[in-house]
């Protein structure tokens with residue numbers, strides 16, 4: 001259900017805040033899948049509890065996994081995977097790409113569907129790959145959601161070629177379940193470059209943490225068959241969701257610290273340090289976390305965001321308020337995200353008087369004075385975050401359906417307000 005419009009607050013003064021962020025969506029949903037496929041129980045501490053991760057937990061429960069919640073996290077008890085079951089993927093890329101390979105391991109039918117827009121997101125390559133690996137899938141010839149996986153309790157596995165230029169998740173999904181395939185898997189990508197390299201590194205890293213044997217070469221990933229262990233998964237804060245908070249320091253000429261920033265991570269949000277520094281931020285990492293300071297003036301950004309595409313909406317908003325133009329490239333695949341993000345950003349920012357132009361693979365942003373108005377969000381959490389950044393400097397931005405931010409960041413409007421409250 002759409003929520004009432006939210007008037008994005010103008011920053012009354014330069015921000016001066018320290019924020020704690022909920023856990024990473026990408027790590028939480030990988031941990032849930034690996035825990036469900038393990039041969040012993042696992043504990044997931046500081047998981048993200050949001051629409052995307054609750055959908056993943058519910059889908060795994062429907063297949064027979066025990067997942068109990070307490071204040072500290074989730075206790076996962078692997079069970080025999082079985083249908084008949086129905087899984088709702090919502091609009092979660094991680095659920096729609098990571099779940100079908102797990103469903104293929106179940107015995108019985110598993111029907112899978114999601115939001116209307118989920119039916120338009122790229123799924124064909126993973127359906128074709130799963131069939132080549134031995135799964136039976138009835139998609140009515142659409143190559144998209146909805147479809148039914150007719151599981152026999154095992155998947156043969158082996159070698160497969162896939163074009164994953166539309167989404168790195170098409171590869172990650174195959175790899176995460178592969179230790180449980182009879183022959184494991186060897187996935188070779190052929191086509192234009194795969195986006196989101198850090199997310200692929202995260203998949204490989206977490207598989208290895210769970211005890212899987214994984215080898216990688218350029219555009220090739222090999223996972224050996226073998227058991228996955230349970231144990232403990234400690235989820236890092238979601239660094240992509242740090243973008244709007246750190247961006248606020250730049251936009252308002254203030255200071256924001258994000259607590260518990262890991263010293264080493266596979267999360268793409270870590271790239272914010274270099275990207276915001278390139279725009280003129282002072283960035284430091286210490287015991288308190290990652291601190292970004294702005295001076296009040298900053299420049300635009302010329303960057304290839306192919307590896308960190310999910311940072312684009314917020315960086316575009318920051319860029320729209322910068323002192324010079326920006327050019328963000330390498331992100332044609334964002335047309336297949338929660339919405340066509342390139343079109344949505346152009347339409348909504350230009351609707352406020354901005355000058356954003358679509359490139360074949362990105363955006364060109366020329367800062368202009370903006371005015372208030374309704375900012376549509378297209379069921380895209382990151383459009384809400386982008387609008388919040390614009391609202392720091394522009395009076396009267398009314399954000400349509402702000403509740404959609406709950407895809408990855410419930411309570412966002414509250415944490416945004418407390419960031420802006422005087423210390």
Ligand SMILES: O=C(O)C1=C[C@@H](OP(=O)(O)O)[C@@H](O)[C@H](O)C1
Nearest residue numbers: 026167168169195196199309310
């Ligand atoms: O594997 C993951 O957790 C993700 C991979 C990326 O997907 P794409 O490669 O489709 O951009 C990213 O944008 C998404 O938010 C999360």
Ligand SMILES: C=C(OP(=O)(O)O)C(=O)O
Nearest residue numbers: 091092093094310337338
């Ligand atoms: C692209 C994103 O999500 P999804 O996991 O649904 O692909 C995102 O969070 O920016």
